[in-house]
Amino acid sequence: MEFKDIKDVLTFAAFRPEPDNPRFTWQQRFPKRKSVLVNISRGRCSWATINRKGHVEDTGEADGEFVEVAAQMGDSWRAATEDGWIGISLNQRFIIGLEHNLSRKKGWQEELRLNPKSILGTKYDRTKRYAIHHNPETSASLVMACDDSMVKAIEEAMRSHNLRPGRICSGLFATTAHLLNRIAADGALKNQDLVVATWLDGSLCVVRQKGGQWQDLRCRSGINAGDDATVSQMIRPFLDKAEPSTRVLLMEDRKSGGFSSSYLKHFGNLHVTDATEEHNLWNFLARH
Amino acid sequence: MNDPIHDLKTERQNVSAGLPPAYKLVPAAFYLVAAASAFLSLYFYLGKKTYQATEAEMRDRISAAQAEESTLVASQQAIVDESKQAEAYAKWLEGSHPLQPVAVAVGRSMSKDSTVAALTLNRNPEIPAHTFLQLKIDGGGSGQIETTLDAIYALDYQTYSAQQVKGEKSTDFQATLIHSAN
Numbered sequence: 001m002e003f004k005d006i007k008d009v010l011t012f013a014a015f016r017p018e019p020d021n022p023r024f025t026w027q028q029r030f031p032k033r034k035s036v037l038v039n040i041s042r043g044r045c046s047w048a049t050i051n052r053k054g055h056v057e058d059t060g061e062a063d064g065e066f067v068e069v070a071a072q073m074g075d076s077w078r079a080a081t082e083d084g085w086i087g088i089s090l091n092q093r094f095i096i097g098l099e100h101n102l103s104r105k106k107g108w109q110e111e112l113r114l115n116p117k118s119i120l121g122t123k124y125d126r127t128k129r130y131a132i133h134h135n136p137e138t139s140a141s142l143v144m145a146c147d148d149s150m151v152k153a154i155e156e157a158m159r160s161h162n163l164r165p166g167r168i169c170s171g172l173f174a175t176t177a178h179l180l181n182r183i184a185a186d187g188a189l190k191n192q193d194l195v196v197a198t199w200l201d202g203s204l205c206v207v208r209q210k211g212g213q214w215q216d217l218r219c220r221s222g223i224n225a226g227d228d229a230t231v232s233q234m235i236r237p238f239l240d241k242a243e244p245s246t247r248v249l250l251m252e253d254r255k256s257g258g259f260s261s262s263y264l265k266h267f268g269n270l271h272v273t274d275a276t277e278e279h280n281l282w283n284f285l286a287r288h
Numbered sequence: 289m290n291d292p293i294h295d296l297k298t299e300r301q302n303v304s305a306g307l308p309p310a311y312k313l314v315p316a317a318f319y320l321v322a323a324a325s326a327f328l329s330l331y332f333y334l335g336k337k338t339y340q341a342t343e344a345e346m347r348d349r350i351s352a353a354q355a356e357e358s359t360l361v362a363s364q365q366a367i368v369d370e371s372k373q374a375e376a377y378a379k380w381l382e383g384s385h386p387l388q389p390v391a392v393a394v395g396r397s398m399s400k401d402s403t404v405a406a407l408t409l410n411r412n413p414e415i416p417a418h419t420f421l422q423l424k425i426d427g428g429g430s431g432q433i434e435t436t437l438d439a440i441y442a443l444d445y446q447t448y449s450a451q452q453v454k455g456e457k458s459t460d461f462q463a464t465l466i467h468s469a470n
Contacts, residue, residue, distance in 0.1 A: 009307070009314060009315050010315050010318060010319075011315075012312065012315060014306065014307050015306045015307050015308075015309060015311070015312055016306050017303075017304065017305045017306045018303050018304045018305075018306070020297070020300055020303060021303045021304070021305055022294075022295035022297075022299070023305065024305070025293070088297075090296065109291075109294075113295075113299060129296045131294035131296065132294075133292065133294075144294075146296060151296050151297065151298070152298070155297060155298055165297045167293070167295050167297065168295065168296045168297040169293055169294055169295060169296060170294075170296070173294070174292050174293050174294065175292075177292035177293075178292040181292055285293075288291075288292060288293045
C-alpha cells in the first residue's frame with residue numbers, strides 16, 4: 001500500500017469512481033473538481049471550462065483541426081483541470097441511423113463495448129465504434145457509428161499533450177437521445193406528431209416521431225455555415241410528410257445557435273418549440 | 289430510461305468504481321478517533337495543569353503548616369521544659385517537707401546559751417530514707433547535743449554512725465537519720 005492510497009482513503013477520493021469510468025456521470029466522477037469539455041467539429045474546436053460547482057465558467061473556440069488546436073490550447077486546458085482529464089464531444093466522421101430489433105439483453109451496454117458484433121450482427125463494421133439508444137416502447141433504436149481511427153487519433157493527440165480523455169462521446173447523438181428521453185417521459189408530448197431536430201455546431205439530426213414511434217431519421221455532420229441547400233434537402237422529406245398538427249422540437253448546442261438564426265425558416269409554418277438552454281451542450285455533458 | 293450518454297474511448301483495464309460506500313466508516317472512524325485524541329489530550333493537558341497548580345498550592349499550605357507546627361512544637365517544648373522545672377521544684381518542696389520538722393525541732397531544742405551555727409540536712413539520693421545530718425552548735429556542749437537528739441528522737445528518727453567532735457567553743461555533730469517508719 002502506497003502513501004497515495006492512504007491519502008485517497010482519508011480524503012474520501014478512493015470512494016469516488018475513477019475519472020475515466022464510463023459507468024458514472026461526469027458529476028459523480030468530478031465532484032468539486034474542475035474539468036474541461038471540448039467539442040471537436042470539422043475544422044473547428046470549441047471548449048468550456050467547468051468549475052468546481054459543476055457550472056460553465058468560461059468558453060472558447062478556435063478554427064483548425066483538433067491536433068492543431070490541442071497543440072495551442074493543451075497547456076491552458078491542462079491548467080483548467082485537476083489532472084488533465086477532458087471530456088470530448090466528437091462532432092465529425094460519425095453517422096446516426098435508425099435500426100430495429102437490436103438485441104437488448106441484459107448488459108447490452110457492456111457487450112456493445114466488448115463485442116459489438118453480438119449486438120449489431122451483420123451491421124457491425126470493425127472500423128467503427130458504436131453507441132445505441134433504444135426507444136423504450138418500440139423495437140426501434142438509434143445507432144451512432146464513428147470512425148475507430150478518429151477516436152484513436154484523438155486519444156493519441158491528447159496523450160502527446162499530457163491530456164487524458166475522461167469521456168469521448170458524440171455530442172449530437174447524446175443530445176438527441178436526451179431530448180428523446182424527455183419526450184418519452186412527458187405524457188403530453190410522447191404521443192404527438194413531432195419532428196425532433198438537434199443541432200450541434202454544423203451537425204444536424206432530425207427524427208420524426210409519431211404516436212411514440214420513430215419513423216424516420218436523417219443525420220449529417222460538417223454542414224458549412226450558410227449551406228441552406230444541404231439543410232433544406234435534409235428537412236424536405238419531413239416537411240412533405242408533416243401535418244398541420246406536427247410540431248417541431250428543436251435543441252441546439254447553445255442559445256440562439258447557428259440553426260435557429262440561419263435555418264429555422266426551412267420548417268415553414270410548422271410550430272417550432274426551442275428547448276435549448278444557455279450553454280446547452282456543456283451543461284448537458286457536465287451533468288450526465 | 290436509457291442513459292443518454294455513451295463513451296467511445298478506448299477503455300482502460302481495471303477501471304475502479306471506487307470503494308464501497310460502507311468503507312467510508314474507516315476514514316470517518318479515523319477522523320473521529322483523531323478528534324477524540326485531540327480532545328482527550330487537551331482535556332488531560334488542562335487536568336495536568338490544574339493538578340500542578342493544586343499541587344503547588346498544597347505544597348505552599350504544607351510548608352505553612354510545617355512552619356506553624358515548628359512554632360507550636362517549640363512553644364510546646366518551652367512549656368514542657370518549664371513544666372519539668374516546676375515539677376522539679378515541686379518534688380524538691382515535696383522532698384523537703386519531712387525534713388522541716390527536724391529543722392524546727394533542732395531550732396526549738398536550743399537553750400538560751402546555745403545557737404545553731406550550721407545545720408545541714410542531706411538526703412542520700414540513692415537511699416532517700418537516709419538523711420545525713422551535720423550540726424554545729426556554738427555553746428551548750430554535749431548537754432545541748434543530747435537535748436537536740438532527744439527532740440529529734442521525739443520525731444521518731446533514729447541516729448546511726450553518730451560522730452561528735454567537741455571544739456573549744458562549739459560542738460560538731462553528724463549522724464545519719466532514719467525515720468522509724470522506714
